[in-house]
Amino acid sequence: GESVGLHLPTLSVQEGDNSIINCAYSNSASDYFIWYKQESGKGPQFIIDIRSNMDKRQGQRVTVLLNKTVKHLSLQIAATQPGDSAVYFCAENHLMDSNYQLIWGAGTKLIIKP
């Protein structure tokens, strides 16, 4: 079946460096992509989204890049801080059997080294 996958289950980054979390998706018809952050003991929290008619979108310290040619999505976090430690999920939204489905990846754990 369709799935969203992440290249690395765990990513360790030095505090202050930039982080790049990658995500591959398989459905070329997906038209909406979201990144969520889940801190320990909390539910997922929306970070940023991007629609398929865009290839880049910037937020506060975060940038999402979408490469539809290779079906790849990435989340870039600038100047990583200890508070960025969390599991990051990408999710894709596409039409399946006349209904939209939101397909979630398994998550990447971001570890910040002091």
Next chain:
Amino acid sequence: ETGVTQTPRHLVMGMTNKKSLKCEQHLGHNAMYWYKQSAKKPLELMFVYNFKEQTENNSVPSRFSPECPNSSHLFLHLHTLQPEDSALYLCASSQENIFFSYYLYEQYFGPGTRLTVT
């Protein structure tokens, strides 16, 4: 309170017990969701309520029974669960446009209920 709240935060139950999870959203949203989160697995959508009507049931076993009495409250009734049902159960809400299918807008999640079935 603000956002999405869930009670209880932790629950331990035997396989013959009956319990209920509660979710309340204070955001004025019109869609609510139940998810199951197991270790090292993607989030699994269980149920969707849109404008208080159940619009999706992702082949969830009948031992899980949702209830949505109004657009602010969502329950998940549990009965005769199995140990493999142990997981974090997350509730979410979103404001969906009735002219479009759901999932087009960000979902707001509660903190979850950590369920352990013994």
